Amino acid sequence: MPDYPSQPEKHLAILGWPDKYPKNKSSLPEKNLSMNKLLLFALILFSHQVLAQKLTKTESKLLSVIDKNYAESLALLQETVDINSGTLNMEGVREVGRVFEREFAKIGFQTEWITLPDSLKRAGHFVATKKGTKGKKLFFIGHLDTVFEKDMPFYPFTMINDSTATGQGVNDMKGGNVMIFATLKALHELGLLEDRTVTVYFTGDEENAGDPSWVSRQDFVERAKASDIALGYETAQGFSIATIARRGAxxxxxxxxxxxxxxxxxxxxxxxxxxxxxxxxxxxxxxxxxxxxxxxxxxxxxxxxxxxxxxxxxxxxxxxxxxxxxxxxxxxxxxxxxxxxxxxxxxxxxxxxxxxxxxxxxxxxxxxxxxxIPSMPPTSGNRALVDILNKVSLDMGYGAVKAGDPGSRGAGDISYLAEFVDCIDGLGASGTGAHSPAETINMKQYPDLMKRSTLFIYRLLNY
Missing domain, CATH: 3.30.70.360 (Alpha-Beta Plaits)
Incomplete structure (x- = not known):
């Protein structure tokens, strides 16, 4: 359990309160105000201690790292959203891939670009890997492309208010891509990826896969077969739903x-x-x-x-x-x-x-x-992943997580892997209006989903 400051002012500052209280101008008696402050402080301290008791010291440190890096994460999100990467805009897809190549190289991943035959008319895929001998082998899934082609009106990353941002692909799924990177960066900074096997695979044609799919997804499937768990960061349905089954298309x-x-x-x-x-x-x-x-x-x-x-x-x-x-x-x-x-x-x-x-x-x-795309039926292995995520979510005070309705989601790349590895999806950013000019990301939930992702992956690596 982390140490807590003995002074209430410092403790409240940790939670975002000012170091100095404003001078009291209320007409209420000073005694009542002091009692109210004391009760409020006790409630905050109790809640914080209960949460801390459910998280290890390492997990608490991971949350601090996510906070420390959050401004950089938002800058990365804006940078990638502001690049048009419609599936048929092959240069735009590759440009987004180069952004992630730069970032993953900084945290010790080996990166490569998977080219596809010219006949498929697709950009290819980005892959980043770390190899080790310990723990579960994890396979992260994202996609670089969006449904917004180059000849469509362009909508850049824009903050609408303090809780909502918009932009092409901001939640489907550039927000999820950035979450994957932020999660792995936090684990890397604390040395928690040492001797671990992690593969990050961002396809370049998820929205309109190169035909035939057995060619465009051949490398994707073969690499995933060497893993234990596939993790999809498609749009989250809030905090309470995870996807363990998806319809095929x-x-x-x-x-x-x-x-x-x-x-x-x-x-x-x-x-x-x-x-x-x-x-x-x-x-x-x-x-x-x-x-x-x-x-x-x-x-x-x-x-x-x-x-x-x-x-x-x-x-x-x-x-x-x-x-x-x-x-x-x-x-x-x-x-x-x-x-x-x-x-x-x-x-x-x-x-x-x-x-x-x-x-x-x-x-x-x-x-x-x-x-x-084949369908992804629910399995006992997939349900076990929801159980782990549910425990993480409860420990963090975010509420319970249950498996979502397969009919509420379309097909996704993770479905190609369903017969080979345990799968869970819907771990990405939350938002509304995917595939439309009104696509948004929930900026209030985004940092908390990022934190939950980080602790979930930390526990899976040690599962």
């Missing part, structure tokens, strides 16, 4: 055709309904027959149709030509399918394929499915 494309004739004949037996009506029929039937199943969602993200269409899958852009008096000859839809477990995914695909086959008159339709 796959893609699908739908193509429909119709007879291109004058629109005066639409619906007739010899003409039919056209490609756009057929696409609309299929999408609506998807909704009617599959919507509402627990953990299953499917979303048509883009649709184009007309007499002639073109779609570029690399840029996600399309063009359509047509007229209001022409029955559409072509339609094209792209979408995603999110699920928990392979069985749910396959059952949904079968139902969707059956719906697609029931064509309107004068039309054809074809659907193709593409595997993406």
């Amino acid at each position: 796959s893609g699908w494309t739908l193509k429909t055709t119709g007879n291109q004739v004058h629109s005066a004949g639409v619906f007739r037996e010899t003409v039919g309904y056209g490609a756009i009506y057929e696409a609309a029929r299929i999408l609506n039937q998807f909704r009617e027959e599959l919507a509402g199943e627990q953990y299953l969602t499917f979303n048509p993200g883009q649709i184009i149709g007309g007499s002639d269409i073109r779609y570029d899958e690399n840029t996600g852009t399309g063009e359509a030509l047509g007229k209001t008096n022409i029955v559409a000859r072509e339609a094209f839809v792209t979408g995603d399918l999110r699920f928990l477990g392979e069985e749910q995914k396959e059952n949904a695909r079968k139902k969707m394929s059956t719906i697609v086959s029931q064509n309107l008159n004068g039309t054809t339709a074809e659907i193709k499915f593409e595997d993406g």
Whole structure:
């Protein structure tokens, strides 16, 4: 237990109170004021002692190091947020990687850049490692890219007020990346990473993985297999929720055709309904027959149709030509399918394929499915990690932690590792509006989440 100052003024200063009390100007009797101060001090001292009794001296020192380094952590957050690193902005992604290469080198990590084949049109991944012989081998997961591409309006890091900041990728997930670094820096400064094995892996294409994924994630998976625990720092859902299960994500494309004739004949037996009506029929039937199943969602993200269409899958852009008096000859839809477990995914695909086959008159339709990120089912090993985090959180006075609803999160890189190692996610920064111009980070919770992360990792290293 740390030593406490005998003078109340000094103790209160530790908690952020001024060293000198302001001169009393209250009309209350001096005796009552003195008693109130004494009671308040006793309450603060008792609370502080209870907390200190649950934390070791080393853990208390770690919290002090996080406080000492916090201004530098915020500067690093702003520096990385102010670099556009949309997935397709490969130079921007690499620039963010170089920032972390600089920082991790300062704390004794070996760094490298994992290049991907040119055909994938992705920047690659950043890796930082320390190797040792003691304790659990930890694998930290972040990502350098965001959904905000270079041709979109740019939103830099901006403090809205003392509790909220905004900026592109500020919580998804540059805030989490900085938390990983701050956690490891604090442990390094106290010599707690000596002879430990730690891998930090920041992918450069999490928001839009290079295809095929078995190529873009090959190195990622192989390195993780040598670890014991994978730790994802995607956006936190406050203090009380941790993620031990995530839905998987796959893609699908739908193509429909119709007879291109004058629109005066639409619906007739010899003409039919056209490609756009057929696409609309299929999408609506998807909704009617599959919507509402627990953990299953499917979303048509883009649709184009007309007499002639073109779609570029690399840029996600399309063009359509047509007229209001022409029955559409072509339609094209792209979408995603999110699920928990392979069985749910396959059952949904079968139902969707059956719906697609029931064509309107004068039309054809074809659907193709593409595997993406697998799901991360809950396991006993994952639950054990939540138990450890819960104990840390309670010891720090932050309240209990429980496993979150898998349906509340999308897919993530950690899911590629779920069959090989124990996993926990949602350890990063908290905030709102991810993937939108209104994306924010909760600056009140950020330092406390950073502290909890540090003690959690310290205990895992000695688990």
